[in-house]
Structures are given as C-alpha cells and as structure tokens.
Amino acid sequence: MKSLTDVYTLANGVKIPCVGFGTWQTPDGDVCVDSVKAALACGYRHIDTAAVYGNEASVGLGLVESGVDRKDVFVTTKLWNSVRGYEETRAAFAESMRKLGLDVLDLYLIHWPNPKMYRDNWEKANAETWRAMEDLYFEGKIRAIGVSNFLPHHFDALLKTARVVPMVNQIRLFPGFAQPETVEHCRKHNVLLQAYSPLGTGKLLSAETLVKMAEKYNKTPAQIALRWSLQMGFNPLPKSVTPSRIEENTKIFDFVLSEEDMETLTQMENPCGAGNHPDHTSF
Numbered sequence: 001m002k003s004l005t006d007v008y009t010l011a012n013g014v015k016i017p018c019v020g021f022g023t024w025q026t027p028d029g030d031v032c033v034d035s036v037k038a039a040l041a042c043g044y045r046h047i048d049t050a051a052v053y054g055n056e057a058s059v060g061l062g063l064v065e066s067g068v069d070r071k072d073v074f075v076t077t078k079l080w081n082s083v084r085g086y087e088e089t090r091a092a093f094a095e096s097m098r099k100l101g102l103d104v105l106d107l108y109l110i111h112w113p114n115p116k117m118y119r120d121n122w123e124k125a126n127a128e129t130w131r132a133m134e135d136l137y138f139e140g141k142i143r144a145i146g147v148s149n150f151l152p153h154h155f156d157a158l159l160k161t162a163r164v165v166p167m168v169n170q171i172r173l174f175p176g177f178a179q180p181e182t183v184e185h186c187r188k189h190n191v192l193l194q195a196y197s198p199l200g201t202g203k204l205l206s207a208e209t210l211v212k213m214a215e216k217y218n219k220t221p222a223q224i225a226l227r228w229s230l231q232m233g234f235n236p237l238p239k240s241v242t243p244s245r246i247e248e249n250t251k252i253f254d255f256v257l258s259e260e261d262m263e264t265l266t267q268m269e270n271p272c273g274a275g276n277h278p279d280h281t282s283f
C-alpha cells in the first residue's frame with residue numbers, strides 16, 4: 001500500500017480503500033460534517049459509520065458538501081442490535097439510506113452477532129437478517145455485505161444458511177490486541193479484517209512501547225499503530241474530529257516497520273482492556 005486510495009479487493013472483486021475514516025463517538029451535527037469534509041479534503045475516500053452512531057445524516061451531508069464525487073467514496077454503515085429479521089432489516093437499511101442520502105451503499109454490516117434482545121435465538125435472528133442483506137446485495141442496493149464483532153463460532157453459525165460468505169469482519173484490533181484466532185479464521189474464508197479502534201480509542205498512544213517505537217522511526221504513536229495495522233493486512237478506521245490529527249493519520253506510507261518491531265507491537269501489553277465480549281454485551 002502506497003497511499004490512502006490504494007485498495008484491498010474483497011472476495012466479490014469490490015475494491016475498498018486501505019484506510020477508512022472512523023466516526024464512532026463523533027457527535028452528530030457540525031462536528032461530524034466538518035470532520036468528514038476535513039477527511040475527504042486530505043485524501044480519505046472511505047468513511048465508516050453506523051446507525052447507532054446517530055450521525056449518518058451528518059456523514060451524508062459532509063460527503064455532499066465536500067464536493068467529492070459520490071462514486072469515488074466508499075461508505076459503510078451497520079445494522080444495530082435492536083433490529084433482526086427479514087423485513088425489519090430491509091426497513092432499517094432503507095432508513096439508514098434515507099439519512100445518508102444515498103441510493104447505493106458500498107458496505108453494510110451486522111454490527112454485533114449476539115444482541116442482548118436476541119440472546120436466546122441469535123443464530124436464527126442473524127440468519128434471517130443475513131438473508132435480507134443478501135437480497136439487498138443481489139438487488140444491487142449494496143455492493144458488499146459483512147459482519148462486525150463476529151468470533152469464529154458466530155461466523156460458522158451464519159455460514160450454515162448463508163448464500164454469500166461475508167466479505168468483511170470489522171473487529172477491535174490494535175497493537176497488543178491482535179485477536180489471532182478470529183483473524184486466522186477470517187483469512188481462511190477470504191474475509192477482509194477491518195480494524196476499529198485502531199488507536200485503542202486514543203488510550204494506546206501513551207503506551208511506552210509505542211512511544212519508544214515512534215521516536216525510533218521519527219513518527220507519532222498514532223502513525224506507528226496505523227502502520228502496524230496496514231502491515232498486518234488490516235483495514236484501519238482511525239477516528240478523529242481534529243483536522244491536524246486527521247491529516248497526521250494519513251502519513252503512514254513513507255516508512256516500514258521491521259519484522260521484529262511488528263512482533264514487538266503485536267505482543268505488547270494491551271493498556272486498553274479486553275473490550276466488550278460479543279456474547280456478553282449489555283446491548
């Protein structure tokens with residue numbers, strides 16, 4: 001990868017820019033509109049949102065106001081946990097599209113595999129939801145479909161009835177939290193791994209290992225973390241509402257981490273905690 005607009009190719013041939021712009025915890029309104037515009041102005045061509053972030057309308061507005069051609073930007077959104085079932089999924093998709101102001105979506109994901117509301121029958125609930133997403137895909141309304149926060153057993157359960165293998169799994173990945181089992185399982189099925197919280201929601205950046213590595217390469221801790229993600233073959237989705245950081249996070253193509261330093265980062269202690277376990281969420 002040599003620039004933000006270099007791509008990974010999904011199993012169905014759809015191309016996805018190798019770094020995406022994250023919007024989790026970005027408040028709706030001007031802050032979101034302006035950060036999306038700032039990201040597009042400095043070269044990002046991939047924006048990640050979700051129904052539950054509450055900012056789909058602002059993402060859509062930022063895209064329009066940026067003046068960048070819609071077809072040049074890859075947009076992802078996600079189905080929230082309160083929605084499962086065939087018709088319900090189609091309705092939620094239509095609502096997200098109305099808010100985003102789009103006719104065709106690039107990537108639609110099931111946000112979590114085992115919502116609290118469906119804990120007794122998550123397999124069947126996901127199967128019906130996935131059937132709706134597959135039909136939207138076959139109808140040409142979505143260019144690629146995938147999942148998020150799926151562990152191998154969630155993935156295998158979905159495959160029992162799936163007509164389309166998910167093209168993406170978006171999971172929490174950063175130095176010190178490399179989820180090797182899920183990563184290997186995805187690789188076996190030719191599933192691209194998207195890395196959310198690639199900076200550990202910011203908490204990672206003061207870790208000593210990362211700070212020292214940043215000094216060695218004359219880069220910032222954020223740049224080291226994102227470079228690690230790319231060299232792992234992941235698709236990082238860094239979030240920021242700060243223009244200088246949005247730009248800083250793009251300067252990750254002019255250096256290479258050595259194999260030894262990659263390993264050190266992979267094995268470093270995780271200062272950010274284990275995160276939500278997909279089978280034990282309270283939402």
Ligand code: A2P
Binds near residue numbers: 022199201240
């Ligand atoms: P802010 O949005 O206020 O600029 P993640 O992508 O892992 O979720 O991390 C996002 C968090 O990291 C946000 O709090 C964001 O702050 C912060 N952040 C993003 N980029 C940088 C950077 N280059 N340096 C320091 N903090 C950053």
